[in-house]
Amino acid sequence: MSRKNVAVIFGGRSGEHEVSLVSGQSVMRALHPERYTVVPVGIGKDGRWWTGEDAMSFLRSSEGAPRRCLLPPEPGRNILLVDDGGRWTEQPIDVVFPVIHGSNGEDGTLQGVFELAELPFVGAGVTASAVAMDKVLQKRLHREAGIPIVPFLHYTSHDIALRAEEIAREIIEKLGLPLFIKPPNLGSSVGITRVTDADALADALRHAARFDRKVLAEVAVPEAREIEVAVLGNEDPVASVPGEVVPSNEFYDYDAKYVDGASQLLIPAELPEGMDERIRRMAVEAYRSLDCEGMARVDFLISRASGELYINEINTIPGFTSISMYPKLFDAVGIPYADLLDRLIEFALRRHAEKQALTRSYTPKEDWYRHE
Ligand SMILES: Nc1ncnc2c1ncn2[C@@H]1O[C@H](COP(=O)(O)OP(=O)(O)O)[C@@H](O)[C@H]1O
Numbered sequence: 001m002s003r004k005n006v007a008v009i010f011g012g013r014s015g016e017h018e019v020s021l022v023s024g025q026s027v028m029r030a031l032h033p034e035r036y037t038v039v040p041v042g043i044g045k046d047g048r049w050w051t052g053e054d055a056m057s058f059l060r061s062s063e064g065a066p067r068r069c070l071l072p073p074e075p076g077r078n079i080l081l082v083d084d085g086g087r088w089t090e091q092p093i094d095v096v097f098p099v100i101h102g103s104n105g106e107d108g109t110l111q112g113v114f115e116l117a118e119l120p121f122v123g124a125g126v127t128a129s130a131v132a133m134d135k136v137l138q139k140r141l142h143r144e145a146g147i148p149i150v151p152f153l154h155y156t157s158h159d160i161a162l163r164a165e166e167i168a169r170e171i172i173e174k175l176g177l178p179l180f181i182k183p184p185n186l187g188s189s190v191g192i193t194r195v196t197d198a199d200a201l202a203d204a205l206r207h208a209a210r211f212d213r214k215v216l217a218e219v220a221v222p223e224a225r226e227i228e229v230a231v232l233g234n235e236d237p238v239a240s241v242p243g244e245v246v247p248s249n250e251f252y253d254y255d256a257k258y259v260d261g262a263s264q265l266l267i268p269a270e271l272p273e274g275m276d277e278r279i280r281r282m283a284v285e286a287y288r289s290l291d292c293e294g295m296a297r298v299d300f301l302i303s304r305a306s307g308e309l310y311i312n313e314i315n316t317i318p319g320f321t322s323i324s325m326y327p328k329l330f331d332a333v334g335i336p337y338a339d340l341l342d343r344l345i346e347f348a349l350r351r352h353a354e355k356q357a358l359t360r361s362y363t364p365k366e367d368w369y370r371h372e
């Protein structure tokens, strides 16, 4: 087998830009060098694309001299166009490994570019990415699949601007307290508030509305334990063992996730008899309910008070540093980081080959459109 050119794409325009740099660096370091040639592709916060050895250092600290690049959306070319002193040269690409979290990376938009270019890519396709990005839409599909979700309400940010106080009263009446208020299309806990006091609700709604065109209000799971499962595969996905996050803060906010380094990951999670199997089965059902492919991390909340289990959310491009939950969960079941990357690339290539084999065109019997 010849070495494949893998474009690892990192950075991006979301609030998770920095996290993505760390994930992207880990992936590039770990890819088996005898199987792959890494083509680093960094997307700046301004949305510009860079490649070359210096792409990472440039995004991290504005150092080095990377080259501008573009991915043309024309099908079948399998290239990046690279600016070579004012002339565009072609860098061949066999498969893309996007490691961009959040909007414009994990939400189907970037995946749409790969689809147009007919390039194989790692992870969920356009639809699953978009639906998983939207916490309201994904809850609806989980509900339809019979997977337990917490009671929730959602509003447009436009409504919040017009009548936040009235909406706050309605939410308290229907859901009670405490609550979580979220912008449904974000990640890394940005814009999320835990509300315990009715007087603070309208402000929490307005805060979430600054980040998104929708606002989600959901019942807080009492004394929640956070359990996460890694899922891998296309039509026959497998689940890892469940792991537990013990956040260093009141909830798993941005600082607890990345900054203070004090949150703990317990692998495997210690769970009551039978719960382990139930969660793994539910993780695969949730993955299927959204049509996920390649990979996803499925997050659950268990109430310490009642023992009740709920799905919280699916992330289609989970944190991918070597100490992140997703790779560590598979490491725990005997799939080391570099082998996990091999499998993800394999799933990407297989899906691509299957899609290429589909019938894509239809030729009408008559030239009816010429006469219109
Ligand atoms: N309904 C809930 N009950 C208890 N804790 C919650 C609830 N929703 C969110 N949280 C807490 O907030 C964190 C971030 O919420 P989440 O919906 O996972 O957003 P993000 O996509 O930003 O990770 C969770 O990891 C958890 O600590």
Ligand SMILES: [Mg+2]
Pocket: 188, 299, 313
């Ligand atoms: Mg989360």
